[in-house]
Amino acid sequence: MSDQNIIEISGVEKRFGTFTAVSDLNLDLKKGEFFSLLGPSGCGKTTALRMIAGFQDNDKGSISIDGQDMADIPANKRPANMVFQSYAIFPHLNVGDNVAFGLRKLGLSKAEIKTRVAEALGMVELGGLETRKADELSGGQRQRVALARALVMRPKVLLLDEPLSALDKNLREAMQLEMRRLQQKLGITFVMVTHDQYEAMTMSDRIGVMFAGKLAQVDRPDVLYARPCNRQVASFIGGMNFLQARMVGDGGGQMDVDVQGFGKLTIGVNPNVEIHDTDLLVGVRPEQLEIGAEKPDGYDGYLQGEVSDVAFYGESVHYHIRAAGLDETLAVAVPNYFHTVDHQRGDTVWLGVQNASVIDLGAREHQ
Amino acid sequence: MKLLTRFPWLFVYAIAYLVFLYLPVLLLPLFSFNDGTIVAFPMKGFTLKWYAGLGGQETLLQAMVNSLIVGIVTALVATSLGLFAARAYVRYRFKGKELSEGLVMLPLVIPGIIVASSMLVLFISLGLKPSLTTVVLGHVFLALPFAVSIMKSAFDDFDQSLEEAAFDLGESIIGTFRRVTLPIVAPGIVASLLVTFTVSFDEFVLAFFLSGNQPTLPVYIWSQIRFPAKLPNTLALGSLLLLASVLLLLTAEYFRRRSTKSA
Ligand SMILES: Nc1ncnc2c1ncn2[C@@H]1O[C@H](COP(=O)(O)OP(=O)(O)OP(=O)(O)O)[C@@H](O)[C@H]1O
Ligand SMILES: [Mg+2]
Numbered sequence: 001m002s003d004q005n006i007i008e009i010s011g012v013e014k015r016f017g018t019f020t021a022v023s024d025l026n027l028d029l030k031k032g033e034f035f036s037l038l039g040p041s042g043c044g045k046t047t048a049l050r051m052i053a054g055f056q057d058n059d060k061g062s063i064s065i066d067g068q069d070m071a072d073i074p075a076n077k078r079p080a081n082m083v084f085q086s087y088a089i090f091p092h093l094n095v096g097d098n099v100a101f102g103l104r105k106l107g108l109s110k111a112e113i114k115t116r117v118a119e120a121l122g123m124v125e126l127g128g129l130e131t132r133k134a135d136e137l138s139g140g141q142r143q144r145v146a147l148a149r150a151l152v153m154r155p156k157v158l159l160l161d162e163p164l165s166a167l168d169k170n171l172r173e174a175m176q177l178e179m180r181r182l183q184q185k186l187g188i189t190f191v192m193v194t195h196d197q198y199e200a201m202t203m204s205d206r207i208g209v210m211f212a213g214k215l216a217q218v219d220r221p222d223v224l225y226a227r228p229c230n231r232q233v234a235s236f237i238g239g240m241n242f243l244q245a246r247m248v249g250d251g252g253g254q255m256d257v258d259v260q261g262f263g264k265l266t267i268g269v270n271p272n273v274e275i276h277d278t279d280l281l282v283g284v285r286p287e288q289l290e291i292g293a294e295k296p297d298g299y300d301g302y303l304q305g306e307v308s309d310v311a312f313y314g315e316s317v318h319y320h321i322r323a324a325g326l327d328e329t330l331a332v333a334v335p336n337y338f339h340t341v342d343h344q345r346g347d348t349v350w351l352g353v354q355n356a357s358v359i360d361l362g363a364r365e366h367q
Numbered sequence: 368m369k370l371l372t373r374f375p376w377l378f379v380y381a382i383a384y385l386v387f388l389y390l391p392v393l394l395l396p397l398f399s400f401n402d403g404t405i406v407a408f409p410m411k412g413f414t415l416k417w418y419a420g421l422g423g424q425e426t427l428l429q430a431m432v433n434s435l436i437v438g439i440v441t442a443l444v445a446t447s448l449g450l451f452a453a454r455a456y457v458r459y460r461f462k463g464k465e466l467s468e469g470l471v472m473l474p475l476v477i478p479g480i481i482v483a484s485s486m487l488v489l490f491i492s493l494g495l496k497p498s499l500t501t502v503v504l505g506h507v508f509l510a511l512p513f514a515v516s517i518m519k520s521a522f523d524d525f526d527q528s529l530e531e532a533a534f535d536l537g538e539s540i541i542g543t544f545r546r547v548t549l550p551i552v553a554p555g556i557v558a559s560l561l562v563t564f565t566v567s568f569d570e571f572v573l574a575f576f577l578s579g580n581q582p583t584l585p586v587y588i589w590s591q592i593r594f595p596a597k598l599p600n601t602l603a604l605g606s607l608l609l610l611a612s613v614l615l616l617l618t619a620e621y622f623r624r625r626s627t628k629s630a
Contacts, residue, residue, distance in 0.1 A: 055531060088532035092550045101546075102536030119419045153536065 003328070005032045006156055006189045011061035014047050022213045025061065029157075033186045034180065036200040039210035043365050045193040048210070051193065053082045053159050066156050074362045080157040081150035081189065087142045089134045089149075095121070096130030099149045110266050117330045119279070120152035123182060126362050143221065147179070151186070158183075160192040164199065176203050179237055196236050199224070217272060225285075227359065229272040231367040234283050234359070241289070241330045244364060245280040255360070261326050262301030262353055270360040277363035288331040288357035291319060291343065292335065299352030307347045321351060369561070395609065404595055406602070417603035430587035434568055436581055437499055441506040441567040446559040449514025452605070456515070457522040458574040472512045482508070483576035490577070497579030505573040510563035517562060521555025554625040559598060560577070561619035565612055584608070 014022040022044040024057060029035050037045045043173040045109055052063060054075030063070045065079055080100075090098050099117045108116070121127050124144035137145065143163060150158055163179070164172045180203045183190045194200050198259040200207045201221040208218045215230045228234035248264070249256040256266050259282055268284065290296045305323030305367040312318075316336055330353065334342075361367070402412035421427065455461075474482065483505070490501050529551065533543040549556075571585040578586055579624055588604065591597045 012396050053535060055535075074534075075531075076539065078535050082532070082535045084528040084532055086526055087530040088546060089527060090533075091528060101533065102538070105537045105542075148530075149536070167610075 004030050006066055007191070007269045009052070009061070011349045012048075012058045013043070013060035014051060014056065014065060014213040015059050019234070020213055022051070022058075023214040025215055027208060027215065027218065029191065030205075032080055032112055032189055034183050034190045034192070034203055036192045036194055036204040036207045037210055038194055038207050038236075039196060041298070043210045044166070044213040045210055046341050049082075049159050049161055049193050052157070053080055054078050067196055079155055079160055081146050081155040082159040083146045083150050083161070085161045087146040087166075089137070089142050091134045095126065095132045095134070095137070095145055096132065098134065098145055099130075099152050101149060102153045103167055111362075116152055120148040123151065123186075124148045125178075125261055128246060139167055140162050140175065143167065143175060144352075147182075149189070151182075152274060155188065157189045157191060160190060160226050162195070165194070165196070165346070172199075179204065186205065201237070203248060209236060211236075219272070223272075224262055226307060227270050228283075229270070229274070231281060231283075231361055234361060238281045239284060239286045239331055239333070240359075242285065242328075242361075243282050243326070245282045247276070257358075257360075259293060259301065259358065261303045261323050261330075265353075265358055266355050267299050267358045267360055270362065273360060273362035275361075275363045275366045277365060279364045281361040281364045283359040283361050284330075284353055284357055285329040285359075286318065286337075287316070288353070289330065289332045290352040291321075291332045293343070293347070295350045296352045300355045301353045301358075303330075303351045303353075305348055305349060305351065307343050310341060310343065312341060319343055319349070323351075370560045380429050392609065395602055396606040399599065399606045401599065404599055406598060407429040408452075418597040420600055421589055421607075422602060424483075424541040424590065424600070425556045427587060427600075430582050431580050431582045433499060433578075434584040436575075437502050437506060438564045438568040440503050441510055442564040443558045444503070444507045445510040446476060446515040446518075446556060448511060449518045450556065450605050452511075453518030453522050454517050454548070457525075458527065471515050475512050477594050478507075479572035483573045486573070487576045489608075491577055497577050499578065500584060501579075502574050502581075506567040506570060507578050510566045513562050513566055517559040518552065518555055520623070521552040521558075525551060554622040558623040561615050563624070565619075568608075569612065 005028045007027070009027040012022060012025040015021065025048060033363070037048060040047050042048065046097065047056060048230065051058050052065075052070075054073065054077075070078060090101065093101070098115055099120055103113045103116060114284075117130065118127065121129060124147050126141060126144050126148065129141075132141075134145075135144075145167075145241055147163075164175050167175060176199060178191075192200075192203065201224075204221060206218060207224055209216045209224065211232055215253055217224060217233050227239065228240075232238045234242075243260045243262070245257040245259045247257055248257050248271065253269050255269055256267055257280060259265050269276070292298060292347065295360050297304060304322050305321040305326075306329055307319055308322045308329055309320035311320075314336065316333045319332045321332060322329050330351065382619065398406050398410070399417055400413050400415070401410045402414040402416075403410070452471065484552075486501070487497070488507050490497070490504075495501055525548075529547055530543050532541070533547040538546060569585065570583075571589065574583040574586050575589070582590065582602075588601050591601050
């Protein structure tokens with residue numbers, strides 16, 4: 001193993017009866033990184049996390065933590081701790097005893113336990129709440145207690161199963177920042193399961209995107225957004241307009257393509273794509289299309305169409321444009337700079353796109 | 368109430384039904400204060416002597432002790448079995464689960480006399496003489512469905528990740544059971560102990576067949592009813608038992624509600 005890696009997962013598979021929940025999972029996690037497993041409901045994220053925690057055995061492959069093979073090591077002996085989706089706060093214990101629960105097995109003195117509990121509660125900003133009863137806690141406080149109870153064990157890896165999904169939007173956003181800060185301060189590896197793309201992007205160093213038990217792509221958030229490996233990943237993270245294209249020439253990491261509606265463009269070859277072909281699929285993010293009543297200057301490709309829908313989001317306005325020769329409408333997102341909605345349904349508009357905004361998604365047949 | 372004024376006959380029916388159910392039970396304490404041995408109106412006068420006389424009756428006290436022993440042992444055994452069975456029924460899916468749950472509940476619907484006579488035959492053929500031990504075995508069989516269903520409701524709203532969290536924090540399987548599972552289902556355990564104790568304490572048919580020469584209280588009372596002079600004593604005893612049963616069941620209900628609320 002490389003000493004950069006804290007978790008190494010290779011060829012892991014999990015079946016429930018005849019159903020394969022996770023297949024051929026290969027993943028190396030670096031020391032001190034914040035990693036998120038992102039995917040739709042039922043894709044196997046929790047199952048993968050529970051195999052790392054030791055609550056579920058893998059049918060194939062191997063998992064090692066900190067260089068040690070986990071095959072014969074039960075959950076209570078692994079150097080990883082878990083924050084459960086329901087938080088699993090022990091209802092019969094107060095906050096202090098909840099946090100001290102795991103410490104009691106370590107043979108520490110009473111005074112030591114007390115200091116470490118106070119320290120852990122301080123970390124999650126619950127200092128002094130030791131004697132508060134479990135049923136007197138708010139949702140956010142329960143989440144913090146669960147976090148403190150796991151962190152007090154000083155694990156090498158912290159596993160979190162949708163830790164914020166039970167909180168309301170404002171609290172969730174505040175906790176995202178706080179957890180990220182805590183993780184960076186402690187330098188512990190966090191592995192978080194989530195189905196919320198924004199949560200994954202704002203918190204993580206790297207994200208693994210999962211579909212139907214398989215890891216589709218593992219990358220930094222900005223790379224996932226700019227260079228998704230296929231249509232599925234591209235549409236799961238952010239919005240995306242998909243267009244058909246024909247490759248007409250390539251060389252030097254670039255290729256010339258004829259894009260439906262926009263015509264000839266020269267785009268970068270996406271290194272994450274597995275299979276290329278002359279029949280390509282390309283994508284353009286809605287916020288990277290320019291829209292105007294007049295033809296805008298300085299773009300590499302243009303298209304004229306009619307506004308079929310306007311949706312006002314507050315911070316931005318989304319226009320849907322129908323154009324001749326395109327099967328689907330194109331979405332365009334315009335930041336709300338001046339409190340104006342410039343185009344109405346039925347207006348004829350110009351769209352402009354730059355070469356750099358067009359994302360190569362590989363052979364159309366393999367989507 | 369609206370319903371009752373609209374259908375007055377429904378109201379009459381409800382009252383008649385309650386009277387029919389509870390009047391005999393209420394007559395029991397009433398006649399236990401009657402200064403006379405004949406159980407009939409008009410009553411002769413108020414006395415507490417039947418209650419006072421209870422303390423002096425050796426065999427009655429012995430029967431009471433027998434019943435307490437049988438009740439306590441039955442409650443402990445049935446509740447322990449019920450605890451583990453209920454956890455398995457709620458948590459795991461396994462082959463024969465439905466069948467096994469059905470079998471556990473069966474004693475609720477088999478006529479007691481059939482259970483009693485077949486158990487007597489079984490125990491004798493095994494060389495077990497009728498005694499308090501055989502009564503306990505019979506009563507555990509009868510009380511198990513109560514224990515299992517009470518404990519099942521205690522486990523129904525028990526979040527499984529609580530046990531996983533304890534295990535994840537380094538606790539052993541047994542330690543997890545002791546430090547997390549037991550305290551959380553404790554109200555259910557208390558409710559089950561009280562109910563199974565009451566089931567055993569009140570039970571007559573099995574005890575009659577299986578107790579041999581160590582009668583439990585109901586068996587003793589039955590044997591006394593034949594002697595008119597002893598009847599008022601029995602009524603006094605019965606009234607006390609009635610009171611104790613009601614108190615016990617109320618306590619059990621209190622704990623059962625607490626157990627469903629706490630989770
Ligand atoms: N114990 C089990 N027995 C049978 N099937 C299971 C079991 N646990 C999970 N599954 C199945 O495995 C698949 C993956 O489940 P998993 O819980 O890992 O999904 P998930 O990605 O965490 O989804 P969610 O976002 O809804 O939590 C699902 O189809 C699920 O029904
Ligand atoms: Mg899940």
